[in-house]
Amino acid sequence: MSRSDDVLIVGAGQAAAQLACSLREAGHQGSITLVGDEPAPPYQRPPLSKGFLTGAADEDSLALRAPGYWQANGIDLLLGETVVEVDRGAGAGGRALTASGRELVFDRLVLATGAAPRRLDVPGAQADGVVVLRTLADAADLRRRLATARDVVVVGGGFVGLEVAATATVLGARVTVLEAGPRILGRAVSEATSRYLTDHHRATGIAVHTDVSVTEIVSAGAGRVVAVRTADREIPADLVLVGVGADPRCELAERLGLQVDDGIVVDEHLLASDGTTIAIGDCAVAVDPTPWADLDASAPCRVRLESVDHAVTQAASAVRTVLGEPSPHVSVPWFWSDQGTAKLQIVGLRRPGDRATVRPAGPGRLVVGFHRAGRLVAAEVVGSPADFMALRTLLGAGHPVPADVFADGDVVLRQLAKDARQGSISAC
Numbered sequence: 001m002s003r004s005d006d007v008l009i010v011g012a013g014q015a016a017a018q019l020a021c022s023l024r025e026a027g028h029q030g031s032i033t034l035v036g037d038e039p040a041p042p043y044q045r046p047p048l049s050k051g052f053l054t055g056a057a058d059e060d061s062l063a064l065r066a067p068g069y070w071q072a073n074g075i076d077l078l079l080g081e082t083v084v085e086v087d088r089g090a091g092a093g094g095r096a097l098t099a100s101g102r103e104l105v106f107d108r109l110v111l112a113t114g115a116a117p118r119r120l121d122v123p124g125a126q127a128d129g130v131v132v133l134r135t136l137a138d139a140a141d142l143r144r145r146l147a148t149a150r151d152v153v154v155v156g157g158g159f160v161g162l163e164v165a166a167t168a169t170v171l172g173a174r175v176t177v178l179e180a181g182p183r184i185l186g187r188a189v190s191e192a193t194s195r196y197l198t199d200h201h202r203a204t205g206i207a208v209h210t211d212v213s214v215t216e217i218v219s220a221g222a223g224r225v226v227a228v229r230t231a232d233r234e235i236p237a238d239l240v241l242v243g244v245g246a247d248p249r250c251e252l253a254e255r256l257g258l259q260v261d262d263g264i265v266v267d268e269h270l271l272a273s274d275g276t277t278i279a280i281g282d283c284a285v286a287v288d289p290t291p292w293a294d295l296d297a298s299a300p301c302r303v304r305l306e307s308v309d310h311a312v313t314q315a316a317s318a319v320r321t322v323l324g325e326p327s328p329h330v331s332v333p334w335f336w337s338d339q340g341t342a343k344l345q346i347v348g349l350r351r352p353g354d355r356a357t358v359r360p361a362g363p364g365r366l367v368v369g370f371h372r373a374g375r376l377v378a379a380e381v382v383g384s385p386a387d388f389m390a391l392r393t394l395l396g397a398g399h400p401v402p403a404d405v406f407a408d409g410d411v412v413l414r415q416l417a418k419d420a421r422q423g424s425i426s427a428c
């Protein structure tokens with residue numbers, strides 16, 4: 001690759017925007033084109049389930065860059081355009097076609113197509129008032145509906161659903177969460193954190209039910225939702241938020257014949273199976289990026305992460321690949337979620353066999369660490385940003401923080417992190 005190659009990025013979300021900006025900052029001289037099927041310039045999604053719904057954040061505040069940034073930096077933004085076809089040439093280049101008939105020639109193709117929310121597949125799921133949340137348009141619709149909703153049912157106890165549940169409660173609605181699994185956030189966090197957050201949400205008045213599957217959405221004559229039916233109950237609802245996860249958008253990758261397995265499969269340089277197309281962000285499934293990925297006997301597993309940090313750090317690694325200076329994508333991912341007044345922060349990647357240790361943390365706080373082969377590999381923190389920052393530093397510095405040290409409430413994590421930063425304790 002050369003610095004003068006023309007780069008086409010499909011998608012204009014977090015990962016795409018970061019790649020475009022970082023490429024320019026790194027001195028890339030070829031054209032950079034972002035094609036996004038949404039009408040808005042690149043924006044942050046996290047506030048969509050938080051401040052945007054309460055009115056604390058408006059549309060302008062979501063923008064990832066000031067309005068003049070793109071033009072000033074020679075980045076072409078094609079918005080409201082869907083890339084529907086890609087023809088490959090012999091090498092990395094080719095041409096893409098949008099739904100409106102535009103043809104775009106490129107030397108390097110990047111897929112940053114994100115993910116699409118899953119829908120409910122039960123009778124009545126098309127009723128008016130049954131919504132999902134992914135885009136700014138979804139959020140604007142949800143905000144309008146929340147203004148008058150009295151009974152809100154959230155289907156799915158995942159991050160987005162629970163954030164909306166907490167927000168709807170603050171806005172005065174009666175809220176019920178229906179989770180099909182045995183606990184909320186079952187795949188994402190440990191049992192300890194799940195339990196803590198269940199208690200937290202219940203204490204604010206949210207009815208949290210687990211092991212419950214929706215069997216039908218009941219609507220009135222005009223097609224408006226009036227209730228959600230499960231095997232043993234009917235819950236009144238004038239608004240139903242379906243938060244049952246998102247599927248990676250792999251349509252183009254499949255058409256290009258790229259390997260897809262719950263995401264576009266990429267190597268450590270973010271290259272897809274053809275060796276030239278780059279895929280980043282929510283749509284990509286990559287080798288575990290943590291420095292200790294191969295600590296256990298099993299082969300390094302692939303992960304598909306949906307988080308801002310992951311989109312941003314993958315974009316940074318993709319810059320090196322585009323510029324022809326590839327180096328493996330290694331990072332210690334982190335994530336946050338505002339569960340009402342409880343701020344959850346996660347660092348590192350936990351695997352099923354990791355040993356969980358709950359650290360004494362005081363009221364309103366939870367600090368859980370995960371150890372693999374004797375070293376700290378991940379942590380979940382609620383209500384203690386200082387501990388979270390310390391743990392991020394320690395993991396980033398490669399400090400092992402043995403389980404007995406982690407569990408010792410007299411050990412001040414901030415001090416340990418300070419020592420690690422100053423190099424007075426060695427990394428492993």
Ligand SMILES: Cc1cc2nc3c(=O)[nH]c(=O)nc-3n(C[C@H](O)[C@H](O)[C@H](O)COP(=O)(O)OP(=O)(O)OC[C@H]3O[C@@H](n4cnc5c(N)ncnc54)[C@H](O)[C@@H]3O)c2cc1C
Nearest residue numbers: 011013014015037045046082083113114281282306307308
């Ligand atoms: C409601 C909500 C709350 C969240 N909260 C948090 C949080 O608190 N913390 C956190 O870390 N993460 C959070 N996330 C996750 C985070 O926002 C995503 O991980 C991040 O946006 C992923 O960026 P991306 O660029 O991969 O995908 P996206 O931001 O989804 O961008 C992909 C874009 O590509 C477009 N596209 C797809 N196919 C085509 C095509 N063929 N042609 C043109 N355009 C196309 C899509 O429409 C989309 O606009 C949240 C997500 C949501 C939805």
